[in-house]
Amino acid sequence: MKSLRLTAFASAVTITAATMAHAKDFDGVELKMLAIGDTSVTRLAPIVDEFEELTGAKVQIDMFPYPGLIDKIVIEASADSPSYQLMWVDSPWVGVLGESGALEDLTDLVKRDAEEIHLDDILPIQLQENTWQGRLLAFPASGMIWHQNYRKDLYGNADEQAAFKEKYGYDLAPAQTWDQYIDIAEFFTRKAGETLAGEALEKDFYGNAQAYSRVAGAITHDFFPIMRSFGGSYWDPETGLCAMDSEAALAAADVMKRLVAFNPPDYLGLMWDIRTGYMERAEVAQSSYWSVRTVRLTNPEEAVLPTVGEAGYAASPTGDGTAQPTMTGALSFGINSKATDQEKEAAWEFIKWGTSRDMMRRFAEEGSGVSQFYKSILSDPDLQEKYPYYKVLLETQDNARRRIFHPFYADVEEIFGVELNKYMAGETETAEEALANACTKINTRLKVFPEDLRLRWINDAPAEIFN
Amino acid sequence: MAYIRKRNRSIFLIFLLPAILVLFLTTIYPMLYAGYLSFRSYDLAKPFVPRVFVGLSNYQNVLTTGDFLHALKITFQLMAITLSIQLFIGVGLALLVTQRLPGMSIARTLLLIPMMISPVIVGLVWLFLYFPELGYLNYFLSYIGIGPISWITSPDWALWAIAIADIWQWTPFIMMGTAAALTSLSPEPYEAAKIDGNTRWQVFRYVTLPQLKPVLVSLLFLRAIDAFKIYDIIFVLTKGGPGDSTEVLSLYIYRQSFTFWQMGVGAAASFVSLIIIVVLITFFFKSLNRDPMQS
Numbered sequence: 001m002k003s004l005r006l007t008a009f010a011s012a013v014t015i016t017a018a019t020m021a022h023a024k025d026f027d028g029v030e031l032k033m034l035a036i037g038d039t040s041v042t043r044l045a046p047i048v049d050e051f052e053e054l055t056g057a058k059v060q061i062d063m064f065p066y067p068g069l070i071d072k073i074v075i076e077a078s079a080d081s082p083s084y085q086l087m088w089v090d091s092p093w094v095g096v097l098g099e100s101g102a103l104e105d106l107t108d109l110v111k112r113d114a115e116e117i118h119l120d121d122i123l124p125i126q127l128q129e130n131t132w133q134g135r136l137l138a139f140p141a142s143g144m145i146w147h148q149n150y151r152k153d154l155y156g157n158a159d160e161q162a163a164f165k166e167k168y169g170y171d172l173a174p175a176q177t178w179d180q181y182i183d184i185a186e187f188f189t190r191k192a193g194e195t196l197a198g199e200a201l202e203k204d205f206y207g208n209a210q211a212y213s214r215v216a217g218a219i220t221h222d223f224f225p226i227m228r229s230f231g232g233s234y235w236d237p238e239t240g241l242c243a244m245d246s247e248a249a250l251a252a253a254d255v256m257k258r259l260v261a262f263n264p265p266d267y268l269g270l271m272w273d274i275r276t277g278y279m280e281r282a283e284v285a286q287s288s289y290w291s292v293r294t295v296r297l298t299n300p301e302e303a304v305l306p307t308v309g310e311a312g313y314a315a316s317p318t319g320d321g322t323a324q325p326t327m328t329g330a331l332s333f334g335i336n337s338k339a340t341d342q343e344k345e346a347a348w349e350f351i352k353w354g355t356s357r358d359m360m361r362r363f364a365e366e367g368s369g370v371s372q373f374y375k376s377i378l379s380d381p382d383l384q385e386k387y388p389y390y391k392v393l394l395e396t397q398d399n400a401r402r403r404i405f406h407p408f409y410a411d412v413e414e415i416f417g418v419e420l421n422k423y424m425a426g427e428t429e430t431a432e433e434a435l436a437n438a439c440t441k442i443n444t445r446l447k448v449f450p451e452d453l454r455l456r457w458i459n460d461a462p463a464e465i466f467n
Numbered sequence: 468m469a470y471i472r473k474r475n476r477s478i479f480l481i482f483l484l485p486a487i488l489v490l491f492l493t494t495i496y497p498m499l500y501a502g503y504l505s506f507r508s509y510d511l512a513k514p515f516v517p518r519v520f521v522g523l524s525n526y527q528n529v530l531t532t533g534d535f536l537h538a539l540k541i542t543f544q545l546m547a548i549t550l551s552i553q554l555f556i557g558v559g560l561a562l563l564v565t566q567r568l569p570g571m572s573i574a575r576t577l578l579l580i581p582m583m584i585s586p587v588i589v590g591l592v593w594l595f596l597y598f599p600e601l602g603y604l605n606y607f608l609s610y611i612g613i614g615p616i617s618w619i620t621s622p623d624w625a626l627w628a629i630a631i632a633d634i635w636q637w638t639p640f641i642m643m644g645t646a647a648a649l650t651s652l653s654p655e656p657y658e659a660a661k662i663d664g665n666t667r668w669q670v671f672r673y674v675t676l677p678q679l680k681p682v683l684v685s686l687l688f689l690r691a692i693d694a695f696k697i698y699d700i701i702f703v704l705t706k707g708g709p710g711d712s713t714e715v716l717s718l719y720i721y722r723q724s725f726t727f728w729q730m731g732v733g734a735a736a737s738f739v740s741l742i743i744i745v746v747l748i749t750f751f752f753k754s755l756n757r758d759p760m761q762s
Contacts, residue, residue: 067706071725071726074511074512074728075511078511078512078514096512096513099513099515100512100513100514100515101514213620213708213709214706214707214708214709214710215706215708264599264600265599265615265617266599266600266617266620267620268617268620268621268622268708268709268710269599269617269619269620269708269709407513407515410512410726410727410728411727414722414726414727418707418708418710418711421708421709421710422709422710422711425621425622425709425710425712426622427622427710427711427712428710
């Protein structure tokens with residue numbers, strides 16, 4: 001027993017000494033992070049002092065809304081003397097930031113510290129999400145999939161089940177096809193005074209909430225996953241030009257148009273957070289979105305739904321019900337390539353600390369989890385019980401494809417955002433016209449570049465960290 | 468004497484130099500640089516895009532794509548709505564607050580408040596009022612059985628929603644200018660009109676309005692320049708949407724420059740809009756200098 005205590009004390013001394021040694025390395029280093037005010041950062045921001053205690057480096061996190069954040073990052077990246085050493089990166093931005101050399105290549109650092117960061121435990125697609133031409137430019141802080149959230153309590157209600165079966169001829173269950181999804185949306189759209197699960201509604205209840213706003217291309221964030229679920233692609237693999245006017249894209253636009261009738265009346269202004277708000281306030285029957293905000297549906301302090309009902313989670317529907325690769329995304333941390341060597345080392349320490357498996361588990365256990373990307377956390381039975389969507393996150397990423405990562409992503413997001421929004425608003429008559437307009441505008445920008453360059457931009461080279 | 472004049476001129480130049488320097492750095496140089504950019508391809512986000520001289524292609528891009536012309540149309544629509552209503556209400560309020568009635572000085576002060584608020588704050592205030600689910604406007608309208616109206620998310624309403632916010636903020640400007648002019652009008656023509664037995668409307672139409680015309684034209688001219696450049700309120704309320712139903716010129720220029728990062732195209736669009744505004748100013752000046760009696 002005495003020797004055990006002695007060993008424990010010696011270990012404690014060693015850990016403290018190691019920590020003190022670390023402290024010497026980064027004492028006096030000040031890092032600033034340009035970031036979003038969302039769960040991938042808001043969970044970490046209040047505890048950054050712990051990092052300073054550990055390493056001596058002081059970190060200041062400046063949080064901004066998503067719309068306009070890429071503008072700030074681009075301006076920051078074009079400055080010769082950066083104000084921010086750390087940058088929050090949405091994975092579609094790696095193309096433009098990678099091609100312009102704005103982000104530090106993390107490949108060698110990750111290889112060096114592979115064991116420490118439990119590289120084998122991270123879902124490979126989440127790392128692939130952050131690569132540009134095979135080089136890792138950012139490290140996941142939150143791993144996402146696009147999936148459906150639904151009212152499990154309503155779907156399980158016997159009266160609702162019977163009424164649904166009578167009307168549509170099949171059982172009420174999470175939709176596997178978009179036609180089923182639209183049926184469910186129609187079925188649950190009810191006016192105030194009507195009955196829902198045996199109770200009279202005090203206000204209108206909607207079958208669905210999707211993002212239709214053009215602001216920051218919000219509508220594209222729902223349109224592209226639906227397009228993907230029909231088997232569509234962003235780019236023509238032969239020419240590197242826009243392929244987002246394909247049959248799959250038209251089918252996706254049609255799904256969104258048909259869903260309009262079952263959305264809240266302000267659907268054209270639904271941004272990500274306003275749309276998820278409807279689900280969180282238990283005012284819609286289903287809503288498909290990025291899992292980054294799904295965690296809120298499990299927390300009564302952040303959503304009404306857990307107090308009045310129960311959320312269920314399932315993979316995204318597809319065109320005909322046959323499996324399609326899940327659409328993934330990653331919200332990540334990157335290092336400004338213009339930071340000094342010491343700042344880069346300190347920034348990498350911060351990334352390792354803030355995205356570590358221990359930190360992610362801590363968030364999950366504290367009840368303020370983020371959308372996870374460590375296999376061991378997502379497969380933990382206790383955590384799966386606490387966060388039922390973990391199972392969907394884990395299982396769907398066996399067959400997954402990354403989001404768009406093109407250097408012209410901002411153009412795609414904005415142009416398709418406006419054209420799709422105009423179509424949904426009835427300003428453009430047909431989906432063909434809207435998508436053709438958008439593709440023409442994108443292609444005008446792309447055609448000035450040689451074909452081999454365009455093809456390089458759409459090539460998803462496997463991450464070199466796995467070599 | 469000549470020596471003193473020469474010395475004075477030197478002193479003037481020394482005193483003027485800081486102002487000239489500031490003017491050059493803040494106005495002339497940026498304008499010259501924007502002019503230079505308008506002939507080049509320059510993408511701030513994509514340094515790999517060659518930064519070369521492209522001649523007039525940025526101007527061609529601006530003038531031949533429908534987006535610029537659409538933005539111009541929306542800008543003029545918004546100007547027509549806001550200026551006409553502001554003029555109508557502003558003159559009416561001016562007539563009211565210049566009456567010798569109790570509480571008019573307090574009313575005048577209160578009515579000036581919107582004009583003193585930053586347009587971004589005005590946008591936020593109206594955003595809360597217009598917000599579809601939680602906004603006060605729909606809440607009050609529901610009591611009289613109207614709505615809910617999708618103020619800022621419907622293509623039919625969005626431009627009107629912006630116009631209402633702009634009218635709320637800038638009508639006091641017309642009111643203030645008109646009220647000042649009303650108090651300085653000479654009383655003789657009114658006495659003559661009274662003796663002739665004119666009605667109140669006839670006095671206003673044939674005595675007050677002609678005298679106010681130069682002031683009203685000046686006020687409208689100033690408001691027109693401001694309305695042509697409207698940006699903040701729209702950025703906060705709709706960001707140009709839904710669709711492109713509220714995309715005015717300033718927003719179009721912003722999108723070209725800071726969303727697509729095509730600084731050259733943005734600069735060319737700025738210059739085209741500068742030309743339009745100069746033509747507008749010339750037109751207004753000409754109408755201002757026209758003799759009211761002749762017209």
